[in-house]
Amino acid sequence: MDLLLEPIEPFVPAWGSPEEWNSACEKLESYLRAHEVDSLLHRAHLITMILRRVSSRWKNQTPPAPPATLVIEETNRLLNEWFTLIMDLPAETHDRFTAADGRVALFLCNGPLRWPYAFLEPRNIPDDLKTAMRKSLMRAGPELQISNMVPRPIDLGLIPELADDTMDALNRMPVIKAFIGWLIFLSILTYLFWMTR
Amino acid sequence: MTAVKILSGAQKIRRRILFFSLAFLLITLATWVMADILWRGGGMNSCEIAILILFTILFTPVSLGVVQALTGFILLWRGRDPARLLNRLEKTDTLPDLPVTAVVLPIFNEDVSRVYEGLRAIYRSVERTGHLSRFDFFILSDSNDPNKWIEEEMAWAELCKQVTGFGRIFYRKRKTALNRKSGNISDFCRRWGGKYRYMVILDADSVMSGDCLVKLAQLMELNPQAGIIQAAPVQALSESFFGRGMQFAGSLYGPLFQAGLNYWQADEGNYWGHNAIIRLAPFIEHCALPDLPASKTPRAKFMSHDYVEAALMRRAGYEVWLAYGLGGSYEGGPPTLLDMAKRDRRWCRGNFQHSWLVLSPHVRPINRMHLALGIMSYLSSPLWLFFMIIGTMQFWIVSRYPVHTFDSDVGLSSLLDIGGNQLAITLFIIIISLLFLPKLLSLILILRRKETSHPFGGRLRATVSVVIEHLFSMLITPILMIFHSRFVLGVMAGQEVGWGPQRRGGKDGIDWGEALEAYGGHTLIGILWGLLAWKINPAFFWWMSPVFIGLVASIPVSLLLSKVSAGTALRRMKLFITPQESNPPVELAELKVSLAVCDQHVPPLEPLRKNYGFMQVVIDPYVNAIHIALLRRHNKRRLDSAYFSELQNRVITEGPDVLTRREQMALLMNPECMAWLHEQIWKLPSEKLAAWWTMALRQYNVLESKPQTALYL
Numbered sequence: 001m002d003l004l005l006e007p008i009e010p011f012v013p014a015w016g017s018p019e020e021w022n023s024a025c026e027k028l029e030s031y032l033r034a035h036e037v038d039s040l041l042h043r044a045h046l047i048t049m050i051l052r053r054v055s056s057r058w059k060n061q062t063p064p065a066p067p068a069t070l071v072i073e074e075t076n077r078l079l080n081e082w083f084t085l086i087m088d089l090p091a092e093t094h095d096r097f098t099a100a101d102g103r104v105a106l107f108l109c110n111g112p113l114r115w116p117y118a119f120l121e122p123r124n125i126p127d128d129l130k131t132a133m134r135k136s137l138m139r140a141g142p143e144l145q146i147s148n149m150v151p152r153p154i155d156l157g158l159i160p161e162l163a164d165d166t167m168d169a170l171n172r173m174p175v176i177k178a179f180i181g182w183l184i185f186l187s188i189l190t191y192l193f194w195m196t197r
Numbered sequence: 198m199t200a201v202k203i204l205s206g207a208q209k210i211r212r213r214i215l216f217f218s219l220a221f222l223l224i225t226l227a228t229w230v231m232a233d234i235l236w237r238g239g240g241m242n243s244c245e246i247a248i249l250i251l252f253t254i255l256f257t258p259v260s261l262g263v264v265q266a267l268t269g270f271i272l273l274w275r276g277r278d279p280a281r282l283l284n285r286l287e288k289t290d291t292l293p294d295l296p297v298t299a300v301v302l303p304i305f306n307e308d309v310s311r312v313y314e315g316l317r318a319i320y321r322s323v324e325r326t327g328h329l330s331r332f333d334f335f336i337l338s339d340s341n342d343p344n345k346w347i348e349e350e351m352a353w354a355e356l357c358k359q360v361t362g363f364g365r366i367f368y369r370k371r372k373t374a375l376n377r378k379s380g381n382i383s384d385f386c387r388r389w390g391g392k393y394r395y396m397v398i399l400d401a402d403s404v405m406s407g408d409c410l411v412k413l414a415q416l417m418e419l420n421p422q423a424g425i426i427q428a429a430p431v432q433a434l435s436e437s438f439f440g441r442g443m444q445f446a447g448s449l450y451g452p453l454f455q456a457g458l459n460y461w462q463a464d465e466g467n468y469w470g471h472n473a474i475i476r477l478a479p480f481i482e483h484c485a486l487p488d489l490p491a492s493k494t495p496r497a498k499f500m501s502h503d504y505v506e507a508a509l510m511r512r513a514g515y516e517v518w519l520a521y522g523l524g525g526s527y528e529g530g531p532p533t534l535l536d537m538a539k540r541d542r543r544w545c546r547g548n549f550q551h552s553w554l555v556l557s558p559h560v561r562p563i564n565r566m567h568l569a570l571g572i573m574s575y576l577s578s579p580l581w582l583f584f585m586i587i588g589t590m591q592f593w594i595v596s597r598y599p600v601h602t603f604d605s606d607v608g609l610s611s612l613l614d615i616g617g618n619q620l621a622i623t624l625f626i627i628i629i630s631l632l633f634l635p636k637l638l639s640l641i642l643i644l645r646r647k648e649t650s651h652p653f654g655g656r657l658r659a660t661v662s663v664v665i666e667h668l669f670s671m672l673i674t675p676i677l678m679i680f681h682s683r684f685v686l687g688v689m690a691g692q693e694v695g696w697g698p699q700r701r702g703g704k705d706g707i708d709w710g711e712a713l714e715a716y717g718g719h720t721l722i723g724i725l726w727g728l729l730a731w732k733i734n735p736a737f738f739w740w741m742s743p744v745f746i747g748l749v750a751s752i753p754v755s756l757l758l759s760k761v762s763a764g765t766a767l768r769r770m771k772l773f774i775t776p777q778e779s780n781p782p783v784e785l786a787e788l789k790v791s792l793a794v795c796d797q798h799v800p801p802l803e804p805l806r807k808n809y810g811f812m813q814v815v816i817d818p819y820v821n822a823i824h825i826a827l828l829r830r831h832n833k834r835r836l837d838s839a840y841f842s843e844l845q846n847r848v849i850t851e852g853p854d855v856l857t858r859r860e861q862m863a864l865l866m867n868p869e870c871m872a873w874l875h876e877q878i879w880k881l882p883s884e885k886l887a888a889w890w891t892m893a894l895r896q897y898n899v900l901e902s903k904p905q906t907a908l909y910l
Contacts, residue, residue: 023882030894031879035818065880072880097829100872103822108358138354140827141367142333145391149383151485154509157556164490164553191243 011052014059016067024067025051031072035103036112037119046120050074075120079103082120086130108136204280204463212280216264216461223260223631227624228253233609234621244591251584258573259631262454266635269457273642278456280463282426282518285419286412293418295331295411298474299393303337303381305374307401309348310795311529312336313356315404318788320360322407325783332410333393334366337381339374343861344810346370347820351813354823368827372866378470379486379502390477400471402529403430406784409525413474416520423464424479424515425507428526429455430472433777433785436765437532437706439758441773442666444530448775449653449663450639455521464516465563470503472526476515480506483513490553501547504571508554508564527777527785533707533759534673535715538680545575545684578681585744589730592737625740636663652776662772672754675747679719706759709752716751723748802896804889808853811861812893814871821875828868841870849877852889 013021028047037043054070063070076099083089083102106112109132112119118129156164170177204212231252235245272278286292300319304312316334323329336353340346353368360366371384382398390396395417397410409428416426431451432444459466468475484506486498499505507517531537548571554560555568610617640663643649644656653659707715727745730738738745747754757763767773777785801809813820844864847855856864864870883891 027879031818034816034897066882068882069880072876076876097825097868097872100822100825103818104826107354107819107823108363110358137363138357138823138826139364139367141335141369142364142389142392144388147387147391147481149387149390149481149485151487152483154487154554155557155559156490156553157558159556160490160553 011048011055013051013055013067015055015063020067021051024054024071027068028071028075031075032119035119037116038112039116042117042119050078078120082122085122086125086133088130088134102133104138105133105136108138109133202464203282203285208280209463212463213461216268219264219267220257220260223263224253224256227256227260227628230609230620230624233607234617234624236608237617242591242594244587244594247587248584248591251580251587255577255580255584256628258570258577259628261570263631263634265457265461266450266453266638267457268460269453269455270638270642272456272460273453278459280459281522282416282420282459282520283412283522286416289419292415295328295414295418296394297331297333297392298395298397298410298414299333299335299385299389299477300397300399300410301335301337301382301385302399302401302403303339303378304349304401305339305378306342306345307340309345309352310792312349312401313352314788314791314795315402316366317356317360317791318784319399319405319407319410320362320366321787322405322784323410324360324407326407326411328407328411329365331414332365334362335385335389336366336368337385338368338370339377339381340370341374341858341862342810343858343865344808346862346865347810347814347824350824350827351820370827376486376498377500379498379506383485386477386481390481393477395474396477396480397474398471400528403472404433404527404784404788405472406525406782409523412523412525413520416518417474417476420516420518422514422516423518424476424510424513425466425468425473425517427466427468427473427517427519428523429519429521430469430526430528431775431777432530433527433775434789435530435532436761437758438760438763438767439534439537440530440532441764441767442669442758443537444775444777445653445662445773446666446670447530448777449643449659450635452521453635453639453642455519459519459521462519462563462567464518465511465561466507466517466519467564467567468503468507468510468517470501472528479510479513479515483515484509489550499547499550501544501551501571504548504551504564504568505554508560508568511561511564512559525782525784527782532761534676534755535707535711535759538677538715541575541677541681542684542687545681546688548572548575549685549688575681575685578678579685581678582682585741589726589733589737589741592730593733596734633667636667639663652774652779654771654774654779658771658774662774665772669754669758671743672747672750673758675723675744676716676719676751676755678744679722679748706756706761709756712752712756716755719748719751723751805893805896808861808889811853811865812897814865815874815878816893816897818875821871824865825868825871828866828871841867845870845874845877848874848887849881849890850885850887852887854889 025047028050029043032043032046037046050071051067054067054074057074058070065073079099079102083098083105087102087105089098109129111129111133114132115126115129118126170180228249232241232249235241235249241249278284302312302316316336320329320334323332336349338346338349340349349370350368353366357363357366369385369388371381374380376383385396395414397405397413399405405428413426413428417423420426429451432440432447435441435444486502486505486509489497489499510517531540548568551568552572555565555572560568607617610620613620615623640660643653643659647656650656650659654662723745727738727741727749730741730745764773768778781789800806805812814824815821841864844856844860848864853861864874878886878890878894
């Protein structure tokens, strides 16, 4: 009987244990879900693509970290490249915040929802996604127009000035303050004594 | 534009002479009767002299309130008031074009859903007026709770996305919350004040209709001398028994008092801190708050800045108006008596700070009066308490040393042919009636027409509601008297008052433990004082019984009043119905629907809840990116890398629980740290992460794959 199925090239990691790659696969899926890649189809495609890249990159060398770490690093690298491509940024501006800026633009234009198969795809990036992301502008505040707002001195008048000085003096002399408190209390007691005779 | 005075100087003086003469008449007559009652057996002892002085002081705000209510009643009954600011708008054929106005919303650790859904309702309402391009909205955050901060940022981004508000709704988080709310507003003025002619200040729970905002800006344009126009806010959306009672009282009695207040203050009104429009140029030039004298903290500012700012605006020659009758201005209120007491504690401290300004030669007489009345609203409580303590002493003295009889036939008693006892009862009845009079007048105003009584539940239900409200306010008054007396004594003793967010809704009331802790002292005072009064003289006990009942029953009364279920039951019976409930304005209806959706949100798992904001900003790529993007705009300072490395490592290996709030805030303020933490949390194998992070990573994706914000529409 002829086989109707075309042969599919299987992905077999070139190094590491199956448990390590399972864990890498699980983490990568979580990371993509956190980026709102909700399409199972697209997520599966991205997972295979990234795992393959990591596996082949360290095929002939000792990997510096377990696959779970390397897949996240690879994804971040791809994200930076993808955002640079979409936002049309010069390569020299590429820094650790490129991904942050790209994510903001993607979030503001509802990218993952509106273009469910475009995330991290370097080829055939929809033009409207590019336009939407480039137009996404998050302004937390308008241009500053600095004004000088300085308190003017206020004349409190004689009595408050005296009270201010007295309170200042009393704050510096807590013993005197307590003594005045005792005097007031004593006066109340004396008054009560006199009233009840 | 030429400024036309609404009232001439002579008209204002005539109004004030009439108003204060009526109040003076009431005070002097009542004092005369009181003196007559006390003057028995040839004179007064020192206790009686003290009682008379205290009575006169305490009766002054009562008489001012009564005259204000009477004036308001006459104006509203006639339906014509030449000093009503809105007249100008109604009589103008061509309304002016509006300049761009800033609507600012200062917040501090508030319920984010309530703040942003309120803002959404305002934004949509302005949009419906067709004047959206004339308003910019600013959320000015001083929050120092990491969870709230992150929630605010995400809610801002989400709201802007939903209403296409980028470039119109702005968010600013201050690094240091210097000088609290007034400092936050000043910071806005220094940064962006020069861009705008007017600024409308909102409270965290304010809702203003677009129509109201547009009218306020138009009124400002029509009155170039107006520095501040205050739109009287009406309490709305309360659910508890207490909240709905306050809401009903505000809706029913408020217009009467506002009309009366406007009668005598006219263009020398007051500013209540929010729901008001302010002319920015004079505000920036003249209303920067001076430092507080004799403060333990150097450069401390006035806590209740609004009254001071109104006084400074008046000092600069600008008018301050109350736009009564404007409508479309709402606010939330404390849901329980305890929450109101907590709020009053701050207000009490703030009002007492005004005592420095009362005698300042630079403050205008009417502002001096506003400041003094604000102080008196709290000082009257310990004075009432003192008055009743002296009264108890006097009864004790009279019962032990009967030097003269209370019923001796002298003075007014002989003239009216009634004994001193009956005269005292008559005075008591008159005072109680005067206290009830404003409520009665407000009721008459709405009962006269079916269309005015219907929004309050109809004639019968409105009347029953007023009776219930009056009974409960009688029970509450002695409780508040004790609270306020404690606050005043605390202020005098130099106790500091913290700055915390207000509870503006939430669970179904307070529990027994909370009630016992808060009102145990009240109950004890009530029982002991009642027993003493009974021992002195049973007749005296009955005189004082309304006070004792309020104090002894403070725990069950406060529990009942705090219940949302009781408020809902009253609503089902159509009691305490307000026009905002019977015919809700679009803004409030929209807000209610949005909040109901927010309430359905499942809260995060208990172990993650405490640091949920921190978790989101570290794990979620979008929350992290937005936070970093907002930080990078104003984070230029050099950072101590050793300190931050240590914090980063601790948070990764031990979880965010081990960091203090200050340390969490330090990390959150640093964009480099936040980008690094995001990378590391995802990269590191679980054995190198604290168990908290492993659980957070697992739960985050199970619960929700999208960033959770305070908005769920």
